[in-house]
């Protein structure tokens with residue numbers, strides 16, 4: 001069984017994430033099982049979460065990378081309409097108020113965006129593209 005890594009994982013160029021624009025989605029392992037995650041930019045900051053609604057364990061985007069509500073103010077789950085506050089992932093409306101998305105640590109430096117694995121969320125691929 002491979003060791004867990006805590007090394008920064010290159011996600012994308014900063015320019016790929018426009019303010020309240022489409023998300024960049026990426027494959028991860030959650031507790032060693034395939035899952036997906038997404039990153040988007042709100043108020044200038046990049047945030048990333050597992051693509052997993054806090055209501056029912058379902059992916060949230062109605063089309064790949066489409067996570068915004070109509071006003072581009074909240075992250076919306078397309079299944080039953082839960083709204084999440086982008087900076088912290090807290091559900092502010094819908095069937096899972098009081099719950100929150102699972103946040104990934106991200107960092108932006110030198111015009112690139114990185115995410116940091118945790119015990120829970122690991123990269124699905126090594127940097128060379130091989131599956132772990």
Ligand code: FES
Nearest residue numbers: 053055077079080
């Ligand atoms: S599964 Fe997301 S709101 Fe119900």
